[in-house]
Amino acid sequence: MKILFLTxxxxxxxxxxxxxxxxxxxxxLGHETAIVCPSADKYNGFEAEEVRELDGVRVLQPWQFxxxxxxxxxxxxxxxxxxxxLKEKPDVVYIYKPTPISIxxxxxxxxxxxxxxxxxxxxxxxxxxxxxxxxxxxxxxxxCEALAEKYSDRIVTASSYLFERYKKEFPQKPIHLMPNxxxxxxxxxxxxxxxxxxIVYMGSVNRKNIVEPLFDSLPSIIKKYPDVEVLFxxxxxxxxxxxEKSRKSGIDKNIIFTGWLELEQARENLQAGDLGYGxxxxxxxxxxxxxxxxxxxxxxxxxxxxxxxxxxxxxVDEGRAGYISQSEKLEDIEAEILRALEDPERKxxxxxxxxxxxxxxFSWTKLAKDFDxxxxxxxxxxxxxxxxxxFVSANVPANIGGAEIRNLYLLRNLAESGKxxxxxxxxxxxxxxxxxxxxxxxxxxxxxxxxxxSLSLKMRALLVNRMQPFMDEYRFSSLGEKxxxxxxxxxxxxxxxxxxxxxxxxxxxxxxLQERGVKxxxxxxxxxxxxxxxxxxxxxxxxxxxxxxxxxxxRALEIExxxxxxxxxxxxxxxxxxxxxYNAKVYLIANGVDCQIFQPTQGKKDNTLIFIGGTSxxxxxxxxxxxxxxxxxxxxxxxxxxxxxxxxxxKDYLRKNNIDDDTVIxxxxxxxxxxxxxxxAIGICPVRQGSGTRLKVLTFMASGLAVVSTPKGAEGIxxxxxxxxxxxxxxxxxxxxxIGLFRNKAKRIEMGKKARDAMMREYDWGVIGKNMDEAYRExxx
Numbered sequence: 001m002k003i004l005f006l007t008x009x010x011x012x013x014x015x016x017x018x019x020x021x022x023x024x025x026x027x028x029l030g031h032e033t034a035i036v037c038p039s040a041d042k043y044n045g046f047e048a049e050e051v052r053e054l055d056g057v058r059v060l061q062p063w064q065f066x067x068x069x070x071x072x073x074x075x076x077x078x079x080x081x082x083x084x085x086l087k088e089k090p091d092v093v094y095i096y097k098p099t100p101i102s103i104x105x106x107x108x109x110x111x112x113x114x115x116x117x118x119x120x121x122x123x124x125x126x127x128x129x130x131x132x133x134x135x136x137x138x139x140x141x142x143x144c145e146a147l148a149e150k151y152s153d154r155i156v157t158a159s160s161y162l163f164e165r166y167k168k169e170f171p172q173k174p175i176h177l178m179p180n181x182x183x184x185x186x187x188x189x190x191x192x193x194x195x196x197x198x199i200v201y202m203g204s205v206n207r208k209n210i211v212e213p214l215f216d217s218l219p220s221i222i223k224k225y226p227d228v229e230v231l232f233x234x235x236x237x238x239x240x241x242x243x244e245k246s247r248k249s250g251i252d253k254n255i256i257f258t259g260w261l262e263l264e265q266a267r268e269n270l271q272a273g274d275l276g277y278g279x280x281x282x283x284x285x286x287x288x289x290x291x292x293x294x295x296x297x298x299x300x301x302x303x304x305x306x307x308x309x310x311x312x313x314x315x316v317d318e319g320r321a322g323y324i325s326q327s328e329k330l331e332d333i334e335a336e337i338l339r340a341l342e343d344p345e346r347k348x349x350x351x352x353x354x355x356x357x358x359x360x361x362f363s364w365t366k367l368a369k370d371f372d373x374x375x376x377x378x379x380x381x382x383x384x385x386x387x388x389x390x391f392v393s394a395n396v397p398a399n400i401g402g403a404e405i406r407n408l409y410l411l412r413n414l415a416e417s418g419k420x421x422x423x424x425x426x427x428x429x430x431x432x433x434x435x436x437x438x439x440x441x442x443x444x445x446x447x448x449x450x451x452x453x454s455l456s457l458k459m460r461a462l463l464v465n466r467m468q469p470f471m472d473e474y475r476f477s478s479l480g481e482k483x484x485x486x487x488x489x490x491x492x493x494x495x496x497x498x499x500x501x502x503x504x505x506x507x508x509x510x511x512x513l514q515e516r517g518v519k520x521x522x523x524x525x526x527x528x529x530x531x532x533x534x535x536x537x538x539x540x541x542x543x544x545x546x547x548x549x550x551x552x553x554x555r556a557l558e559i560e561x562x563x564x565x566x567x568x569x570x571x572x573x574x575x576x577x578x579x580x581x582y583n584a585k586v587y588l589i590a591n592g593v594d595c596q597i598f599q600p601t602q603g604k605k606d607n608t609l610i611f612i613g614g615t616s617x618x619x620x621x622x623x624x625x626x627x628x629x630x631x632x633x634x635x636x637x638x639x640x641x642x643x644x645x646x647x648x649x650x651k652d653y654l655r656k657n658n659i660d661d662d663t664v665i666x667x668x669x670x671x672x673x674x675x676x677x678x679x680x681a682i683g684i685c686p687v688r689q690g691s692g693t694r695l696k697v698l699t700f701m702a703s704g705l706a707v708v709s710t711p712k713g714a715e716g717i718x719x720x721x722x723x724x725x726x727x728x729x730x731x732x733x734x735x736x737x738x739i740g741l742f743r744n745k746a747k748r749i750e751m752g753k754k755a756r757d758a759m760m761r762e763y764d765w766g767v768i769g770k771n772m773d774e775a776y777r778e779x780x781x
Contacts, residue, residue, distance in 0.1 A: 005020075008038075010040060010044050011037055011049065014204075025364045026372065036085070040064065092115050095117070098149075106148065115154070118156065125145055156177075156371070178370065181295065192272050198274045199230045202296070203233075233260075275303055298362075305323045316357075384492070384518065385491065386780065390424060391410075392497050393424070395428070421443050422446065424446050446483075450473040497523065498525075502522075530578075532547065559582055567587060569772070590762075593698040593764065593765065609683070614669065678703075681706065683700025683705040683707045701725070707724075720754075
């Protein structure tokens with residue numbers, strides 16, 4: 001889901017912390033999140049801070065005036081925020097703290113019927129009264145709160161007080177309780193306090209009645225424990241008042257005033273075993289709020305001291321993970337602080353309990369998952385259709401092309417095994433293939449067009465993503481979002497990703513799907529980084545440089561995919577061994593051949609060879625060039641009437657590569673290769689690059705042809721050299737083996753029969769299908 005957050009503070013202010021933390025964690029769960037917020041406000045001294053991304057969340061900052069007069073400063077911002085809300089077309093708008101600059105999120109509901117979530121983590125207008133803001137600002141915020149409460153579709157509250165209030169006021173509206181949480185950085189290893197008796201305070205100093213009880217208690221506490229140290233981290237309009245009060249009380253030597261600190265600096269000053277002051281007076285604003293500093297104390301092992309206001313007792317596990325004052329009377333506050341300071345459990349048992357309780361209840365990771373389950377119950381309940389499989393292909397499965405053929409037969413096997421299969425594919429002018437597929441397999445197909453391969457997309461792919469442009473064509477095709485939308489309707493048991501480009505397009509959604517129990521399977525036709533590395537060597541100079549620039553990113557992506565998916569299908573044992581270095585769940589699902597379609601026939605021409613392979617694929621192009629330039633001339637000299645059917649190589653391709661030879665017939669892509677197989681005596685596979693298993697070799701062998709291949713070309717096939725295939729490691733041996741087979745027809749025919757037997761035994765798609773069925777059963781158990 002695309003979720004747009006609107007908030008009232010700059011990116012590093014307290015008014016953005018909650019929304020940004022939730023947005024970050026929801027992004028980790030697979031949502032697309034962005035936050036609209038000011039670039040300048042009072043929290044950064046009205047100095048514009050331009051940020052495009054923070055913690056992985058896109059940051060959108062509408063233009064605003066550069067003046068400290070807030071009403072003037074933010075007037076153009078309101079229109080900018082309204083424009084972005086409509087332009088972004090989010091699935092959900094999330095308003096945090098309704099103010100004039102965030103309430104514009106309601107426009108998406110009125111104009112586009114977009115669901116709106118309101119987050120109330122306190123009563124802002126009431127807080128403004130206590131803090132003495134101008135009355136017109138108080139009334140404006142109160143009006144925004146009333147409007148948002150009325151028209152939002154759902155409400156999130158940070159406290160039980162607000163939860164119960166809204167339940168009564170809006171009984172038909174979904175209400176969710178989500179207290180303030182802790183960032184993952186707070187889980188870092190803690191430092192044990194080097195002070196026996198230290199009290200810490202972290203927070204703003206804009207209200208006297210929050211901090212005053214501490215300063216009123218300190219003279220008596222210091223009198224009993226003169227070595228008590230108070231670390232006071234905060235700033236606000238009453239800071240000077242408390243500095244003066246400490247001097248008049250004679251306790252200023254025991255207090256360190258740090259002023260305002262960056263959150264990271266404050267975090268490092270919190271040490272396990274310290275006593276954290278979190279007392280709050282009982283009024284409507286404190287009951288309505290979720291105290292942020294208390295769980296932060298706890299996660300650092302600082303043991304909190306709180307009052308019985310609002311949810312504070314629950315926050316410290318009713319006193320098991322902290323201390324609670326029995327009342328707001330000064331004598332009760334003093335007594336509880338003294339008890340805490342002299343409690344021998346404070347630095348050990350209570351500090352550990354505080355950390356454990358905070359980790360289990362207040363991490364943003366947990367809170368985001370709870371919110372996700374509440375917000376999207378139809379997708380978060382984990383109700384999986386255990387018979388449903390999504391099959392994702394970057395191309396339309398068909399009977400032409402190695403990858404397309406493998407996809408077709410694996411897809412067919414899944415459909416015929418009783419699974420409810422849904423195909424998602426990129427369609428490049430292949431409407432006829434899609435219609436044929438729908439008619440033949442009777443399965444639903446969802447297609448998308450690849451993004452236009454524009455100059456800007458190429459530059460983005462090369463320079464920003466450092467990825468091959470065709471992969472970004474797929475990624476920006478919208479197919480990933482379509483898969484996500486279908487999964488929201490009904491969760492599949494597994495998603496079968498065909499090759500690394502299918503992983504790449506679904507990448508933003510994979511963690512989200514896995515969180516809900518969906519298994520992700522990567523069908524790796526090759527070790528793509530190795531195939532690409534080999535192909536680079538034959539690129540022109542400029543393209544070779546670009547390829548080497550992209551190489552590291554492709555390898556990193558492939559390793560990432562291997563680690564992140566639940567299982568991998570590899571085509572050869574050597575590929576499987578590579579993938580097992582990163583993931584133990586690797587299954588050998590070899591390439592296959594349809595032995596019912598490809599069968600031995602009579603009438604083969606004695607001196608005819610066949611090569612199959614589209615020359616747009618670099619390993620095929622290299623193989624054909626290698627054969628034509630280093631092997632074929634030797635054959636012409638020894639066998640004058642030799643002929644080569646080059647399926648996949650067009651006449652234009654041969655001409656561009658200066659191959660003008662009437663014994664080489666460039667056929668391009670043909671609708672049916674069988675007539676050419678029927679005429680050919682020998683199949684050749686001079687492949688020197690790539691990985692996986694070559695379907696061309698399996699097709700030759702199933703058709704009863706004798707085969708001559710390089711070691712790389714026959715990789716992944718369980719063959720018997722000299723019995724059902726000949727393996728040549730250089731051009732001279734390759735030519736010698738072909739000539740020998742031309743001259744020994746009996747050997748050629750016998751080799752073809754044994755090759756056919758091997759295919760029937762191990763490589764017929766029916767056999768491969770059974771292997772895949774077993775793999776799926778194990779993966780989905």
